[in-house]
Amino acid sequence: MTNDEIRSFLQQAIDENPVMLFMKGTPDQPACGFSMRSSAALNALGVKYAALDILPDPRIREELSAISNWPTIPQLFVNGKLVGGCDIMLEMYESGELADMLGVEQPEDEPEAPVQEAPQSGPIGLENRLS
Amino acid sequence: MPSADELKMRIEQALPGSTAAVEDLTGGGDHFRAEIVSDRFAGLSRIEQHQLVYSIFGAEVGGPIHALSLKTSTPGDTA
Numbered sequence: 665m666t667n668d669e670i671r672s673f674l675q676q677a678i679d680e681n682p683v684m685l686f687m688k689g690t691p692d693q694p695a696c697g698f699s700m701r702s703s704a705a706l707n708a709l710g711v712k713y714a715a716l717d718i719l720p721d722p723r724i725r726e727e728l729s730a731i732s733n734w735p736t737i738p739q740l741f742v743n744g745k746l747v748g749g750c751d752i753m754l755e756m757y758e759s760g761e762l763a764d765m766l767g768v769e770q771p772e773d774e775p776e777a778p779v780q781e782a783p784q785s786g787p788i789g790l791e792n793r794l795s
Numbered sequence: 796m797p798s799a800d801e802l803k804m805r806i807e808q809a810l811p812g813s814t815a816a817v818e819d820l821t822g823g824g825d826h827f828r829a830e831i832v833s834d835r836f837a838g839l840s841r842i843e844q845h846q847l848v849y850s851i852f853g854a855e856v857g858g859p860i861h862a863l864s865l866k867t868s869t870p871g872d873t874a
Contacts (some may be wrong), residue, residue: 698862725857728863729857730820732867734842734846734849735849735852735857736857736862736863737857740822746842747842748841748842748845749845749866751845751864751866752841752842752845755841771864
């Protein structure tokens with residue numbers, strides 16, 4: 665897979681998924697604390713989202729950062745627009761802005777509490793296309 | 796390995812008139828948190844404010860600086 669193909673795959677994932685989270689690891693097995701807290705916030709909101717693990721190939725992150733002008737992971741896109749990384753997501757979660765943006769009710773529990781199940785989300789299999 | 800003081804200096808140099816409080820979260824020189832007050836943030840969205848700060852460090856953030864957690868505000872904000 666060339667870099668251009670990776671970039672167009674990423675752009676397609678951003679365009680096609682109203683709530684798109686790029687993270688290290690998966691919602692079930694996050695590989696970094698920032699990614700874990702970000703997916704836990706989305707899980708707590710009960711919103712349906714797509715998640716892509718950027719770890720299988722370093723070029724995924726390079727191309728993603730080139731698209732988003734954002735250097736770190738995780739990155740959340742809503743309706744094709746970058747919302748932010750972990751700090752902004754958690755700030756918006758706590759203020760209720762994230763629930764408003766996603767059109768859901770703000771839950772009463774804190775997202776840091778036990779990591780919630782992510783029944784509605786699933787990783788996108790970019791890694792399968794990299795070979 | 797960058798230090799919290801070095802990051803503070805670079806932020807305050809790049810954004811004249813700003814004040815930055817930088818903390819090395821792990822002591823390992825790769826996870827930092829910065830609280831920055833600057834009037835350059837006025838009129839920018841939160842994400843644009845953070846992108847402005849990240850642009851100071853280019854590829855270093857995500858590289859040697861594994862994580863730079865940000866809280867940005869303008870002098871007028873009561874945080």
